[in-house]
Amino acid sequence: MIGLSHYLIVSAIIFSIGLVGVLRRRNLLMLFFATEVMLNGVNIAFAAISHYYNDLTGQMFAFFIIAIAASEVAVGLGILIVLYKKYGSLDLDDLANMRG
């Protein structure tokens, strides 16, 4: 039988995949993808805890996380487009212009 621990382990693995992506990627768009992966991993944990403790609070938090992810993508993609127009690249190494 599938218990709460199974879901929590899957969510921890997915979150860590996203964390590895954030740590190793240098392209801003790919960093965004890795962030989405992390948010999805957290949502699984919230839904699983909500199911096993018979509590709706977890689902509520998952809804607000989805809302925050949507607004993050809207603002972030706008910033990415402006950056791409200005620098012609989305690589973090090219964008670093405050190196002392």
Added chain:
Amino acid sequence: MYELVAFYLFSALTIGLFSVTVMSKNILYAMTSLAAGMVLISGFFFILGADFLGVVQLIVYVGAIMALYAFAMMFFDATKDIKENNTNSPLVFLLGGMSALLLILMFVGLQQANLANPDAIQALYPMTEGVGNAQDVGMVLFTKFLIPFEVAALMLLVAMISGILLAGKKMDNSLTEDVAADDEIMIVKDEK
């Protein structure tokens, strides 16, 4: 039985697809596997009984967010492989694995504490018996979480306006101070 098969199928597929997202060099591959992984995550929500959350995941994540990414692809050159000097050091993977281990240990500790003392964690907003998930969510969301809901709505409005401002044409120069923009507005008015 079906839950068992579904759980292991979904978890293997999501982990594989998200690994492709994180490791792939091609933006198009990364985006497609991310979308597929999000669809499978909504499957998790459905087997957990969170029907409304699963539908919202499908509509907002797979529908809206991935469509937004697909539109942004038009601005970036998505077909060619991106060249980036990734930090591929073993340290990154070590840190990722360590964090996974730490999270799992935290969850195991929580489970152990809960087994030792089952009444320690009480449901704050328990699910109502005999009421569908969507109705239950609606009742809690519009009574207990009304202010966060409204604040989230305001935040989405601000995000929409800032998205229009950032991505729109000629939105980066001021319409009141820039002389060229003033002239342009006058020309447009004259044409009318």
